[in-house]
Amino acid sequence: MEHIDLLFIHAYLLTMQGEGVGFIEDGAVAVRGNLIADTGTTKDLLEQYTADRVIDASGKVIMPGLIDAHIHTGDALIRGVSQDIMNWMQHGMWPFTNVLRKDTDAVMKGSMVNIIEALKAGTTTFCDFDSPMTEIVQNHIKAGTRARVAEMVNEMPKENKSKVGELYTFDPEQGEKKLQRNIDLIRKYNGAENGRITCMLGPQGADMCSQEMLLRIKALAEEFDTSIHMHVAQGDREINQMVKRYGKRTIQYLDELGMLNERLIAVHLTEATDEETEYLASKGAGMVLCSGSIGIIDGIVPPSAAFLRKSSRLALGSDQAPGNNCSNMFNEMKFTAILNKCKAKDPTVYPAWKVLRMATIESAKTIGLGHEIGSLEKGKKADLIMINMSDPALCPVILVPVRNIVPNLVYSAHGNEVEMSVIDGRIIMEDRKVLTVNEEEAVCEAQKAAERIAAQAAVIFEDMKDTPLMKMMERGEL
């Protein structure tokens, strides 16, 4: 008998090994240190292991922790201030972010609540794309979450006042500072916390960086042997900038710079054509699909179906709170399935099992962590969640003739059914209580910071009385 730290028994186990969901009916998972020591049937593992703690998971699902492959936790403080309008960035986001971005404390407070929100909904890994990341990463270190992070690098001026349709002016000095922060981040935190924190390069978009900057980032990604996490064809706004500035669309431009390859994690592809998307996929790049966010902001279902024709490296992301407005991977899974069924007018596409893979094993591969997470498999990092199938929204469990567990997880779970989260072998949430951070305090501090930011944004909105959100306020629609 081998002695280990944690042994889960009697679970409905979804290992996500193989091509499907890797179901084991009376399943068990053994955890030693920060790694999965074994998976199998309860009977087999009880014969091989004794453990410091044995957790009876009867009536519960155990599966890999969910991976949010694209999130801006630093924007969460302004959750819900910009949706249901055209040009949401100029007419809603920017007046708030111009204030928020000068107040790192407020950014941090919002980020922490966002992390707690997602964690309580089963997310264990965060691809956090934000600024200043050397600060925000401290939240992940504190919360105990797995994070793959990038500093958001652009050459936009400090106060963004571009009007709709105008070509952005670049500020190379700002760009230089931001790139330096990304480099510092990688040097300091890549592999930190026993490997729980890893770092990427993070150009915000081809429209917001000069060509020189993108080429430097490309070289740095090779030097540091890491990924480039980047918004690609993220809106008509971006495409317009690209065509005005370079006379070509984003994907052709990136191809000419030699940036379409395995290192690229292309986020959104909102405005990419099917042909562009297939081409990008065929060159080896990964894609992150943010169904909720792009649905709200643009009314668009991105061309992930075209991507899937050439590659399986498709991941899901929750994007950001001012325009999604939640960071909940169960929400993303259900939206991804239904929006794509409706786009294809075909209920057989994006079946539950496939979408569950996009939030676990395929996501891990997309963000470059396929060797470490995404499935429950001997030798991988011990990131797992336990889900209460006795919740009225998930009950009853039927095993034969048709097993209903995976469809109900994807189409009915809301996140609050997740009872326990283990990250890197450590129990981070138990009985829905986050053990690493004081939730009540975090919420209270975020509220205070939000009131400070809102008061300053109110001054800016004084000059924006004719914008759609102000009209909605006037009409009593908010």
Next chain:
Amino acid sequence: MEHIDLLFIHAYLLTMQGEGVGFIEDGAVAVRGNLIADTGTTKDLLEQYTADRVIDASGKVIMPGLIDAHIHTGDALIRGVSQDIMNWMQHGMWPFTNVLRKDTDAVMKGSMVNIIEALKAGTTTFCDFDSPMTEIVQNHIKAGTRARVAEMVNEMPKENKSKVGELYTFDPEQGEKKLQRNIDLIRKYNGAENGRITCMLGPQGADMCSQEMLLRIKALAEEFDTSIHMHVAQGDREINQMVKRYGKRTIQYLDELGMLNERLIAVHLTEATDEETEYLASKGAGMVLCSGSIGIIDGIVPPSAAFLRKSSRLALGSDQAPGNNCSNMFNEMKFTAILNKCKAKDPTVYPAWKVLRMATIESAKTIGLGHEIGSLEKGKKADLIMINMSDPALCPVILVPVRNIVPNLVYSAHGNEVEMSVIDGRIIMEDRKVLTVNEEEAVCEAQKAAERIAAQAAVIFEDMKDTPLMKMMERGEL
């Protein structure tokens, strides 16, 4: 000073009065017996009322309880057994329902869990469309929920074995029995429980009832002065039956029978054209939109936008658990907004405030209860919910310059943020504990009943090895 039963103070109040959301910042609601005695500011109401119980709703939203305008609670026991396939009814539902419908105890156990699920997600009124409703209505009586119910009437044979594409055979004897049950239901329960239970006529669909039956139902609706709750153009299956049997599509057929009027609550309209939908709306009928269910089952976004061009009597419904798979009106609101934004390719349509109205005041008008529920207004029934805005998914609350409460309720809430539900003046849920029913027992009993049903369905599936769900089981996708 007037003495009342319940006084809520210091709430973010959404009365849903007027044309918008009727927001009052430091709002209060006074409840006397089963009615709303008053709404206003906390200051005003504290000057006028003393109460048996004063509830401090600081940091919480109080709003009308949500209305699920179309739900089959009796199907909930087979949650999640049929999705991601074509012909979900023939290849997934019917083998289960043929067994389930012979076991009223199992139907009841599933229904109760479904009611608890929805109640815990803020639903206070259920348009329950099922059979045997004289039984199922007992669950609503026990749970304390408001229910507007109809017996599902059709002339289908007891064992439904129709193959895809075949014209159904009718069994008038079965039809007669079912109609009689609907009449008995109305006679016995319309207005029961101090008016909390009301009854409608419930023909299952124009394809499943003879013309004679529909004309009798039309006459009965006039006799009892109530609504007709009916699936209309609910799938290509229905339209095919109608064209084969009568040489015309459903809406033209119903028009010729004189059934397109204010009494009709037309559910789904999945396969209705924009022109048919506008015509139906212009004749005064209401529409129920089931975004989640129809998205999963058919990959279709029904033509509610066309409906709204002629009428505002549009309500939302969760439909049924084997193919939605949840009964959660927050889920329906978010789906309705995003699916329609994506259908229109326009992020400004179906804004949060409008969708919130579709789940409250417009829903009430659609189902014929606009005079009683749907808004918090003096003299209406006291059906309200209290929502915790300190939940990490709803935090922070911003009041100026852009109020974020309504967008976050529609786009970020998942249902578990609802802390308290009051129905007909009675607290039915408090601190997320349902006070009228033992949740744990209900879940346990539903699980037992499901295992019984599944074992019998397994025998039927023995002859269905080639159907898509069986293939998915084989491939380890479930």
